Amino acid sequence: xxVLVVLIPVSLILGGVxxxxxxxxxxxxxxxxxxxxxxxxxxxxxxxxx
Amino acid sequence: xxxxFSASPCPGCISATLASEEVARKLRANLxxxxxxxxxxACIAKIEQGLRTVPGIRDARVNLSLKRLSVEADxxxxxxxxxxxxxxxxxxxxxxxQEALGAEADPAGRAxxxxxxxxxFAMMNVxxxxxxxxxxxxxxTRDLFHLISATIAVPVVAFxxxxxxxxxxxxxxxxxxxxxxxxxxxxxxxxxMSIFEARQSGAHAYFDAAxxxxxxxxxxxxxxxxxxxxARSAARELSALEVHRASVMVNGQAESRAVADLAVGDxxxxxxxxRVPVDGDLLSPTAQxxxxxxxxxxxxxxxxxxxxxxxxxxxxxxxxxxxxxxxGEDTTLRRVAAMVELAxxxxxxxxxxxxxAAQIYAPAVHLLALLAFLGWLAASHDVRLALNIxxxxxxxTCPCALGLAVPAVSTGAIGRLFSKGLLVRHATALxxxxxxxxxxxxxxxxxxxxxFDVAGSGLSAVEQAILLGLAQASDHPVSKAITETLGPQMKxxxxxxxxxxxxxxxxxxxxxxxxxxxxxxxxxxxxxxxGLRIGDTEARKIETTETLREGARSxxxxxxxxxxxxxxxxxxxREAAVDIARxxxxxxIQAGVRAEEKLERLKGLEDRGYKVLMVGDGLNDTAxxxxxxxxxxxxxxxxxxxxxxxxxxxxxxxxxxxxALAVAGSSVKLSRQNFAIAAGYNLIAIPxxxxxxxxxxxxxxxxxxxxxxxxxxxxxxxxxx
Numbered sequence: 001x002x003v004l005v006v007l008i009p010v011s012l013i014l015g016g017v018x019x020x021x022x023x024x025x026x027x028x029x030x031x032x033x034x035x036x037x038x039x040x041x042x043x044x045x046x047x048x049x050x
Numbered sequence: 051x052x053x054x055f056s057a058s059p060c061p062g063c064i065s066a067t068l069a070s071e072e073v074a075r076k077l078r079a080n081l082x083x084x085x086x087x088x089x090x091x092a093c094i095a096k097i098e099q100g101l102r103t104v105p106g107i108r109d110a111r112v113n114l115s116l117k118r119l120s121v122e123a124d125x126x127x128x129x130x131x132x133x134x135x136x137x138x139x140x141x142x143x144x145x146x147x148q149e150a151l152g153a154e155a156d157p158a159g160r161a162x163x164x165x166x167x168x169x170x171f172a173m174m175n176v177x178x179x180x181x182x183x184x185x186x187x188x189x190x191t192r193d194l195f196h197l198i199s200a201t202i203a204v205p206v207v208a209f210x211x212x213x214x215x216x217x218x219x220x221x222x223x224x225x226x227x228x229x230x231x232x233x234x235x236x237x238x239x240x241x242x243m244s245i246f247e248a249r250q251s252g253a254h255a256y257f258d259a260a261x262x263x264x265x266x267x268x269x270x271x272x273x274x275x276x277x278x279x280x281a282r283s284a285a286r287e288l289s290a291l292e293v294h295r296a297s298v299m300v301n302g303q304a305e306s307r308a309v310a311d312l313a314v315g316d317x318x319x320x321x322x323x324x325r326v327p328v329d330g331d332l333l334s335p336t337a338q339x340x341x342x343x344x345x346x347x348x349x350x351x352x353x354x355x356x357x358x359x360x361x362x363x364x365x366x367x368x369x370x371x372x373x374x375x376x377x378g379e380d381t382t383l384r385r386v387a388a389m390v391e392l393a394x395x396x397x398x399x400x401x402x403x404x405x406x407a408a409q410i411y412a413p414a415v416h417l418l419a420l421l422a423f424l425g426w427l428a429a430s431h432d433v434r435l436a437l438n439i440x441x442x443x444x445x446x447t448c449p450c451a452l453g454l455a456v457p458a459v460s461t462g463a464i465g466r467l468f469s470k471g472l473l474v475r476h477a478t479a480l481x482x483x484x485x486x487x488x489x490x491x492x493x494x495x496x497x498x499x500x501x502f503d504v505a506g507s508g509l510s511a512v513e514q515a516i517l518l519g520l521a522q523a524s525d526h527p528v529s530k531a532i533t534e535t536l537g538p539q540m541k542x543x544x545x546x547x548x549x550x551x552x553x554x555x556x557x558x559x560x561x562x563x564x565x566x567x568x569x570x571x572x573x574x575x576x577x578x579x580x581g582l583r584i585g586d587t588e589a590r591k592i593e594t595t596e597t598l599r600e601g602a603r604s605x606x607x608x609x610x611x612x613x614x615x616x617x618x619x620x621x622x623x624r625e626a627a628v629d630i631a632r633x634x635x636x637x638x639i640q641a642g643v644r645a646e647e648k649l650e651r652l653k654g655l656e657d658r659g660y661k662v663l664m665v666g667d668g669l670n671d672t673a674x675x676x677x678x679x680x681x682x683x684x685x686x687x688x689x690x691x692x693x694x695x696x697x698x699x700x701x702x703x704x705x706x707x708x709x710a711l712a713v714a715g716s717s718v719k720l721s722r723q724n725f726a727i728a729a730g731y732n733l734i735a736i737p738x739x740x741x742x743x744x745x746x747x748x749x750x751x752x753x754x755x756x757x758x759x760x761x762x763x764x765x766x767x768x769x770x771x
Contacts, residue, residue: 004191008198011178019171026163035469036114039091 081129083119083143085136086471086685086700088112093141100139101132117468117700119143142702144685159275165210166268172206173261177750180258184747189251196248199257203241210264211237213271227412229452235416236444237263243441246434254438259445259749266757270454273461278477296320296327299371316374320365329381330372332357338367338579342494342668350579350594362669362688366528368554368569402478403721404456411449419443422740435742442744446735448753455724455760462767463717471701472682472710479696482680483714485661489609490652490674492666493620493627494596496684497606497634497704500528501597502535509582509590515543517582517592520556520567523548528580529556529567531594560584567592596626598633601705606634608708614663619643619651621670645670652678665707667691682707709770716770724760731756 025031088097094112097119101110106127111120121132129145136143179195187195211234218234221227237260244255296312297304297319304319309327312318317333320326326339338350341363350366353359359372361381419440426436464474474480491497509517519542521532545565548558555568563585566573570581575589583589606616617638620627627641640651652674655662664671664678667687675681676694683695684704692698697710735752738744 004194008179012175012202015171015175019167022167023164026160026167031163033113033115036094036112039094039114042091043095 081121081123081132082146083121083129083132083136084117084146084700085112085119085141085143086117087141088114088117088119089469096139097136097141101135104132104135107132118146156279159272159279162213162268162272162275165213166265166272168206169210169261169265169268172202172210173258173265176202176258176261180255180746180750183255184745192253193248193251196244196255196257199255200245200248203257203261204245207237207241207260207264210268214264214267227416229408229412229449232412232415232444232447233263233267233449233453235419236260236441236448239437239441240445243437247438254746256441256445256746256749259746259753262750262753263445263448266448266450266753267453270450270457273454273457277457277461277464312374312377314374314377316377318372318374319369320372321369322365322367324365326359326361326363326365326372328361328372328374329376330359330374332359332370332372334368334370334372336367337365337370340364340366402481403718404452407452407725408449411452415444415447415449418447418736418740425740426742439739439742439744442739442749443736445749446739446744446752447732448756450728450753450757450760452725452728454757455728455764456721458761458764459717459720459724459767462764463713466768466770467697467706467710467713470706470709471699472706473698473700474696475698476696479680480714480717482661482696483663483711484718486663486680486711487614488617488655488660489614489663489665490617490619490655490678491606491636492664492668492671493618493630494622495667495686496665496671497599497602497618498596498630499534499599499702500531501595502528502532503593503595504535507590507593511540512543513582513584513590515540516545516560516565516584517567518542519545519560520548520558520565520582523558524550524556524567528592528594532592535597555580596630598630599702599704601703601707603634605704605707606636609711610635612708612711614711617655619648619674621645621648621668645673648674649677663711665704682710713767713770717767720764720767724763727759727763728756731759 030037085097088094094114097112098110101107101121104127106124107121108124109122112118113120119136121127123132133143133145176199179199183192183195214230214234214237217228218230221231240256240260240263244257244260246252247255296307296309298307298312299305299317299319312328318326318328318330332353332355335355337353337357337359339353339359340350358375361376422443423436423440426439427433430436460477460480463480467474504514514536517532518536518540521529521536522542523529543560545558545560548556550556551568551572554572555566557564557566557568559565565585566583566589568580570577570579570589570591573581573583573589575581575583575591577591580592580594581589582592609616615638616634616636617640618627618631618634618636619640621643622641624639624641627639631637631639643651648670652662652664656679661679664674664681665683666672666675666681667684668691669688671683672688672691672694675683675691680697681695682697682699683691684699685692685701687695687698699707731752735744735748738748
């Protein structure tokens, strides 16, 4: 049962990292154009900009 | 993206990035456009790449969800120029007024998303611990897990549950019950009871249930906010489509001023093709006005100096000057808007399906939980047991169908309609639209748009080509009508030296002949209106007529096939109306109807038991739009009419009107189905909870299963054809 002392903090920290990651995406306006993000994956934008 | 480029080995890429950074500092203008036609990845690529090759444009970015385009351009590049390029790419675009659009950030939405994320994080962690308890952790381990759960759950519920607590508290303070009262009660009681149980080393704790209840219902709240926010931002966008500035003569100099700042007595300049911003008396000797927005008349009207002009009429002739007699709230336009607010108050009293269900649901749940508590208290004389069972009842009757499924259905339906160019502005619009059994259309500007009468003008093919070449160079309403009619049929004649003479017309050279399109007196002709003159020949009159809007015919016949009869109600002459009605196959026409009468006719129909859908664009339709059971207006309508309509048609064509009715009908049907599904779950789960057999595991299963079923069912609204 001693393994719980490690596992529970680990699960909380991992979840916390996910939460912080999500908050970062919210603050960076990643959800402002969901339809556009879905469509843009089809674009060939490998060419360097003029 | 920029990191990807700087990491690339190609030196040219790095210099390109540096160069663009340097230019970025010089950026002045940031223009925004509404582009209703953009719908796929190819459109994005076409617009963005097409515009980036235009000199002076630094960057272009399409927002597909909002169908909006932001352009970063140097100072020299104007809105008109970009609009022209977009037209060349095949996209219709409307510039948006930056001030009216305002800030785009949505702090309330982000706050809700934050609460949602925190609740989700906590729910998953607590669920992990709960699964261990359910699968057999006992004694000290179980107590430890419960205590850890409590440490996570208490602060998270206090933070994430706030939207429910606030709304419940404000309802209770006004001695009302709303949906959030039983939700808040369930969350608070579940957490409180579970803390007590955890300290007493009890077997059951409902931390996971309290958190998943918060999480699921926050999703519903967030969806609801998104839908309402989209409608609000769209309404702002519509008002941003209109120019809110006017030119005023001050000491012989034209000065630009906001329409709101105009004063009585100001001499206001109105350019050709622009709308008169305030009521006033005409100072110029003569003027040609399009009054269709006010009266529905399709023909232009000639007025003389001293005539009273109302705000909203369009100047078809040379630039004119008027002396303002009424501004701001006193104009005819604003008086109509005030009338609309009055008519709309009736509509606001419409109770939505969800509100009616909540009126039954909230008291029923409270009563049930109270009865469970009292019954078990009487039977067992054990407060703790009775309270535990009452909490289980509250949790198991989770109002997910109400709090989650209804917002999910309406968000899906509104999103689906928006992608088809229909903007839903009113929260209960879909439900009212689903009940419609009669459609009334305005004619001028709604079913029809001004067109060029090819046959009536009697021009040869070469003359038509010259006409098209000249018309393309001007933004005047008559020129636009000519371009729209002739453009798809032929190529313009090759003209040289085209120039626009302000207030007169357009001229150019066809070979060696001078060709002119413009005001009759400028051409030296003796008729009124617009004429075409080629070389030294006599000027010819350009006849205008009405043509049907795209999709009008298919929309009308689809409505008739769906069992919704169509009527036409117009302020125009009978002959004009009959002609259009015959083309559309409509039998019920009422012509020559004044604005006040439109409202009466509509009331008459509603008194006979019809639920009427009104589609109109003019000021004369505004009151009718506001009082009809449901209403639609094209985006070319006046601000006042658009504000009165439930749905605004963003594209030029009307073909999607029947789809709106179909989507509305199926969204109401799906909401009803979801209530039935939720009721089914409760019929099984409530007796179990009342019998005292419910465990936290069972509650979690019932809640998740019912939430997911109603959500999945709600998604079907996106499939309606």
